[in-house]
Amino acid sequence: MNKKYFGTDGIRGVAFSKLNSELAFRVGIAIAKVFKPETIVIGQDTRKSSNMLAYSVALGASTLGVSVKLAEVVSTPMLAYYSKEKNMIGVMITASHNPYQDNGIKIFKYGYKMLDEEELAVEKIIDEAISISDANLGLVTLTNEVTEIYEAYYETLHLPQTNLKIAIDTANGATYKIAPRMFSNYSNNYYQIGNIPDGENINLNVGSTHLDAIIEKVKETKSDLGFSYDGDGDRILVVDQNKVYDGDMIIYIIAKYLKEKNLLKKDTVVLTKMSNPGIIKSFNKLGIKVSLTDVGDKYVSNEIMTNGYSIGGENSGHIILNDLLPSGDGVLVSLFITKILTESKMTLASYTKDLEIYPQKLINIKNVDTNILSHKDIINALEEAKKELGEDSLLLVRKSGTEPLVRVTVSHKDELVLNKVITKLVDLITKLGALK
Known part of the structure; x- marks a missing residue:
């Protein structure tokens, strides 16, 4: 089953547009309903949209009686470590390496990212009609514990x-x-x-x-x-x-x-x-x-x-x-x-003097229909490329999980072979996948 909201690294999209306060509010409600936690912790990066999303997730969860700790600006690993140590659901507001216009929501279950079936369970609740009455609001507080516990760990x-x-x-x-x-x-x-x-x-x-x-x-x-x-x-x-x-x-x-x-x-x-x-x-x-x-x-x-x-x-x-x-x-x-x-x-x-690295190229193809990868000519071209590259090589063509593009990665010990294969594939995908 395909997921509607979650990609390879949480929910991600343009802030204030695809990823807005309503969706974040619904994520908070979904967390409360799926995991039934007493308390969750929310951290964020420095994007100008991160406060909006953090507070919206907090509002959704607290509306169903969940207490929320707001850690403000902390790193994802700090948030994950705290989530594990406290056996708590953690939420990180970030779009990682993306530009500031984007943002995202990562959910950690006791320190680890959710599995696919857990993400699907959250998605199901996100799309349900919201019905809240006689809510016992959870307490929302600021905390510095995430930083304190992280720093204390390094001393060990x-x-x-x-x-x-x-x-x-x-x-x-x-x-x-x-x-x-x-x-x-x-x-x-x-x-x-x-x-x-x-x-x-x-x-x-x-x-x-x-x-x-x-x-x-x-x-x-x-x-x-x-x-x-x-x-x-x-x-x-x-x-x-x-x-x-x-x-x-x-x-x-x-x-x-x-x-x-x-x-x-x-x-x-x-x-x-x-x-x-x-x-x-x-x-x-x-x-x-x-x-x-x-x-x-x-x-x-x-x-x-x-x-x-x-x-x-x-x-x-x-x-x-x-x-x-x-x-x-x-x-x-x-x-x-x-x-x-x-x-x-x-x-x-x-x-690293004994480390051998083969020539490798990654090309991101933008402005193409990513569904073109199921085209029979693309499938045949990939099979031909695998034969030409042989063993001890790398060929990976995939849709990006975080951006609207196709990534083509090829590695081979002979750079001439690499360039020939990747050029042929990129040209074909660009031609067949051109948006009309």
Whole structure:
């Protein structure tokens, strides 16, 4: 059954339009009816529409007697951790890496994103007629507990002090306050950009989808490392003076360290079907098995939880360190990488010198009918492309779960073959899917 509201990462859409106060109010009611919680917690990023949506969800839930804690601006991983620790439903108002005009609603069930059947149950209530009478209103209060509990957790990790010079880009988003507070505990030598949110500049030429900003800062300050987060703080990409390290490479760094310390459970990592085939071969050389899931961090999370693995993620930068926190956390991952390099006295380049990455391209095709992927000519072309690419390659063509476009991803050790295949597919999809 297709879902009406939920995509790959919660409910998302243009704020004040598709995603308005009425829909958010209905989500609050649905949460109250489906989960019957005594209390829920709501966090948000820095978009100018986030207050409206947070208060509307709170109103819907409290109308049915649910108490609501408003955490205001916190990162998604902070909210998820609090949700787990308090065994509570958590709601995060964010559109992650999208521009400020968009927003979204992510629901966490005791620290973890809902499964498909739970999202369908919520959707069913959203579309029901609203009938409320003699309501026993729940109490709505502000709370700083989410931040306090998150900071207290880091004290249990015993992370080392570091002399590495570090730059961080907080994307004018949800980590703009918490990231420097955490780094100041372990480093006296860090720089921050993307730390002046105004409601409209979240992800604007900064953050993990605009790496030029952190690359420039790393070069300007001669930093050893640069960490760039997305708008809600659950995604991270890393740079040094010469190179960008994506999510696959970050997982490689951490998994290699855990394997050396005999801390990698079942000697397995979880990646998605978009992961580079070269890195899968590199993991095999380390004696590390790879479990592949569909694209979407909720699928990665479910695979990790179901099988008790230590780490998994997406090459976009969602990295879950399951032995530490229940969701992707850019700040935690960046401090863990800092720990690895500080302990080993190695650079990112030297730590990853044996890592083989195949050429890979991702092309986003806009202004096309996304249903064209079921066209027989497209299906035949994909079969031909698979044969031409052969083994140890990647071919993934899919509708975006968060934006109206088709994503085509191809990876192959021979860049000429890669370019030939992806050009042919993109041209065909563009031609057949052209909107009239």
